[in-house]
Amino acid sequence: MPRIVVVSASPLLAEGLAAALRDMADCDVRIGRNEDDADAWVLAGDELVVRGAQGASAQLAADASAPRLRAAVAAVLEGLSVRESPWLGDVRDPPEHEPLTPRELEVFELLGKGLSNREIGGVLGISAHTAKYHVAQILAKVGAATRAEAVHEGLRCGLIGL
Incomplete structure (x- = not known):
């Protein structure tokens, strides 16, 4: 089971990120400083950075959605690197639709x-x-x-x- 450690100067932000990641199946998500035996670290600052133990990484906008964060962590755990382009703007997430009945x-x-x-x-x-x-x-x-x-x-x- 992959171990993911969320690191942030803000305990509230760290808890929110950890909650978003706990929806991932078969992952042990913890909040901490630096745990050497983790498979991935999520570092929250001006942007979200995901570092994998095997060298893969991901960079996301600080306001990235929970599904985007989970996808980036999953990619890093698979050894892939992810970089979001600042030029994508609002195209990154699906448009909001009027709710269906x-x-x-x-x-x-x-x-x-x-x-x-x-x-x-x-x-x-x-x-x-x-x-x-x-x-x-x-x-x-x-x-x-x-x-x-x-x-x-x-x-x-x-x-x-x-």
Whole structure:
């Protein structure tokens, strides 16, 4: 089980980073100064730096999201180095979408399975017209022009699964 040590001058920041990393499966996350037997260290300062015991490293913006931090740590544990470009700006994280209603999420899952409006209606006990309305709302909320584009965006953002 890989050991990850979070190091920061701010105990509050260190605890937040450690909490974000504890979602990683099969990792022992600790807050400390310098532990020689760690597999990776997360150093918080003007930016987030991840150092691996094998020499790999990652540099992230100080405001990097928890999923980006977890991905960087996973990459370093695999021996890869990661550098975020300051030129990426807001492109780094998926855009925020207007939240989908629970019914729209149900329709979205079925849309992702390739069902037609009539089939979606049959599964959910609604008319094909109502299913079509929900699909139109989903397309508008995720900024997609087609059903396929909506499914792609839903998969990319984690709104639906395979």
